[in-house]
Amino acid sequence: MKIGLHFPQAEIGADFEVIREFVQTAEEFGFNHINVPDHVIQTRTPRGPMPLATNYTTEFPHHETMTTLAYIAGVTNTLGISSAVIIMPQRPTVLTAKQAAQIDVLSGGRMRLAIGIGWNEPEYEALDMNFRDRAVRVEEQMEVCRKLWTEEHVTYKGRYHTITDAGLAPMPIQQPIPIWIGAIAEPAVKRAGRLADGWLVIAMDQPGDSTKAKFDSFYEAARGAGRDPASLGIEATVWAGEDEDPEEWARTAKAWTDLGATQLLFRPRGQFPAIQKAVQAFAPIMKDI
Secondary structure (H helix, E strand, O other), rough: OOEEOOOHHHHOOHHHHHHHHHHHHHHOOOOOOEEOOOOOOOEEEOOOOOOOOHHOOOOOOOOOOOHHHHHHHHHHHEEEEEEEEEEHHHHHHHHHHHHHHHHHEEEEEOOEEEEEEOOOOOHHHHOOOOOOHHHHHHHHHHHHHHHHHHHHOOEEEOOOOEEEOOOOOOOOOOOOOOOOEEOOOOHHHHHHHOOOOOOOOOOOOOOOHHHHHHHHHHHHHHOOOOOHHHEEEEEEEEEEEOOOOOOHHHHHHHHHHHHHHHHEEEEEEEOOOHHHHHHHHHHHHHHHO
């Protein structure tokens, strides 16, 4: 079972040496990959759906995802690196494809581009991107990225993109780089089943009947698109509270694997010292999952 670690954006602070030590420790403990979330700009006061918006003000800083992944690539050797999730429709597609390709080169082929369409309209506003067409646009973005990662020269005319006999150089090591979709709403879960290499179950979802229904929708969408669901990945989150028994984390992990998750993400909560303590406590448990 592949188990990744959540990068604690707000809690870790801005000391690059602390960030380096955290990701290197994750590698030493045997985590398969690290997921770095994406929020480019935060509002002064909460704006958007609650309770999500309360954690995305300027009181909760976020490091920029792609440059952070590049840094992590440079200070680790085997740790997989993943955006989780990059809000793709608020970013220029070709530039994002170029950044992902470069990170893949610098990491020796360890990059995963996990994407979503987001919920935070103020970010779209500040980045001068259209919030209303993001679901339609992201599908074309995926197509464009894959072409750029696998074809030396691309000619493409779509609804949102025009490329004329041009390409990325250098190209990525992985051709194509895996694209996963983070999704909670049923249309997005089905999009993952139709188009992505895997689905990241959004962290607020936990094992249960409602989540099983989403797994079924994912499988159904994959089969409807002529794909084998067994060839696709599903990553689910194991939350870790400060006062929880580590054995509870193992039980949650088992519940997810019984439901059909192919890999897991460990996400401790609390202040940074508590997060470090939880990572250390989880490391020996991880080996038995």
